[in-house]
Amino acid sequence: MLTIIDAHLHTSGRETSDDVLRSLDDAGVDMAVLLAPFLTEPYSLADRESLRQGNRYLSELVAGHCDRLFGFAVVNPLHPEAPEDLAEVAELPGICGLKMVPTGWYPYEDCAHRVYEVAARFDLPILFHSGIFIDGRSGRFCRPTFYEAVRDHPGLRVTLAHLGWPWCDEANAVGLIDRINGVDPAESQFRFDISFGPPPIYREHVFRTAFDVLGSSLMQFGSDRFLPCSGAHIRAMIDEVSELLDRLEVSREDRNELMSGTASRWLRLPSRV
Ligand SMILES: [Zn+2]
Numbered sequence: 492m493l494t495i496i497d498a499h500l501h502t503s504g505r506e507t508s509d510d511v512l513r514s515l516d517d518a519g520v521d522m523a524v525l526l527a528p529f530l531t532e533p534y535s536l537a538d539r540e541s542l543r544q545g546n547r548y549l550s551e552l553v554a555g556h557c558d559r560l561f562g563f564a565v566v567n568p569l570h571p572e573a574p575e576d577l578a579e580v581a582e583l584p585g586i587c588g589l590k591m592v593p594t595g596w597y598p599y600e601d602c603a604h605r606v607y608e609v610a611a612r613f614d615l616p617i618l619f620h621s622g623i624f625i626d627g628r629s630g631r632f633c634r635p636t637f638y639e640a641v642r643d644h645p646g647l648r649v650t651l652a653h654l655g656w657p658w659c660d661e662a663n664a665v666g667l668i669d670r671i672n673g674v675d676p677a678e679s680q681f682r683f684d685i686s687f688g689p690p691p692i693y694r695e696h697v698f699r700t701a702f703d704v705l706g707s708s709l710m711q712f713g714s715d716r717f718l719p720c721s722g723a724h725i726r727a728m729i730d731e732v733s734e735l736l737d738r739l740e741v742s743r744e745d746r747n748e749l750m751s752g753t754a755s756r757w758l759r760l761p762s763r764v
Contacts, residue, residue, distance in 0.1 A: 493746060496754040497523040497725065499618065499652060499686045499713025504528035504545060506719040508552055511560065517722020518729065521751070524618065524713070524758070525553060526590045527565040531717075536592060539570040546580040553585035561758055563588040563618060568602040569595055574609045581613040587758065592620040593632035599640035611644040616757050618684070621651040622658060625687070635662040641680055648757055649681060650711065653688045659697050663704040676708035677756045685732065685749070686715035699739055707741070707748035711757065 497520045502511075515523055527542070527549040528534040534545045546564040553560040562585040566573040580586050589610050596602055598619070610617055619638060623630035635655040641647050655662030662683055669679040676682075683705060689697045701710060714728040736746055 494751040495520045495522075495729065496712070496751045496758075497714050497716075498650070498711045498754040498757070499524060499526070499684050499715050500725075501526050501530065501715070501717045502528050502549060502552065503531040503717055503719065504534055504548055505531070506552065508556055508560075510719050511552065512556065514718065514720060514722045514725060515559065518725035519722075520725060520729075522559045522561065522754075522760075524561045524563055524588065524754070525549060525718070526563045526618070529565045529590075529592070536565070536567050536594065539567065539572065539576070542566060542570075543576055543580070546576075546586065547583065550580070550583035550585050554583075555585075557585055557587075560585065561588060562586045563590045565590050565592075566606060568600070568606050571602075573602070574605045577606060577609045577615075578613070581609070581615060586615075588616045588618065590618045590620075593637070594624075594628055595632070597632050598637040604640065604643065607641055607644045607647060611647045614646075614759075616759075617641070617647065617649040619649060619651050620653070621655040621662065622653045622688075623656065634658055635665045638681070639665060645680075647680060650684050650757060651681065652684045652686055652713065652715075654683050654685055654697060654701055656687075656689045656693075656697070659689065659701065663701060666705045666709050670706070670709075676706065676753070679709060682709045682711055682753055682757055684711050684713040686713035694735060695738060698735060702739070702741065702745065707745035708753055710749050711753040712750050 527545040549562045553562040564580045
């Protein structure tokens with residue numbers, strides 16, 4: 492049986508731990524990275540206090556289930572207190588990473604570096620939105636090369652979501668640098684999630700290119716679904732990816748990397764799943 496880590500799953504602030512675990516069981520997902528709520532009312536990136544509440548909510552949701560659920564807090568670097576807020580939430584049970592969405596700030600700006608410093612200090616991996624937004628917000632802050640700024644913080648391990656679509660070649664180039672320099676994928680600062688990403692007409696070409704350029708050990712699966720939702724809703728995304736992998740004739744070994752191996756190293760799980 493293939494182990495599956497869903498490395499990109501949103502919470503809304505309306506779920507219970509039991510609901511989440513049941514949905515994961517129904518979907519056949521072994522472990523999941525859960526992102527603190529920030530896109531559903533009353534939570535909002537613009538409202539610092541709502542983010543703090545969302546992070547506390549997430550901690551309560553995942554605490555006690557640290558074998559399966561990995562809580563990723565959300566802070567907004569535009570809030571001057573974001574570094575302190577992250578340091579505070581990093582101490583909460585079950586919080587083991589950070590999600591960041593550049594909107595109104597660029598990933599190379601000082602305000603972002605102050606947050607990266609805290610993430611590096613607490614050894615928190617970061618999941619970044621990268622590429623265009625589907626809700627009409629400008630994606631101009633989220634080009635893959637902007638994230639090269641994290642190289643100023645050696646040891647920080649980040650994932651760029653959505654393969655940076657429509658800047659997939661740029662994302663591949665960012666990831667390729669470590670390969671060219673002989674860095675072990677497990678130690679690379681960058682990896683890329685295949686959630687949503689390119690519309691279907693682009694998908695085969697984009698995934699084929701990413702497999703060839705980055706390799707499966709720098710790619711990871713994320714459903715980008717919003718909880719609470721049924722297991723079937725998550726499963727549909729897994730099946731969609733599986734069909735694509737069939738068409739691309741991806742090997743079993745590469746599937747294992749994509750569906751769990753890459754994420755397990757990103758999360759520094761104690762034993763290889
Ligand atoms: Zn997402």
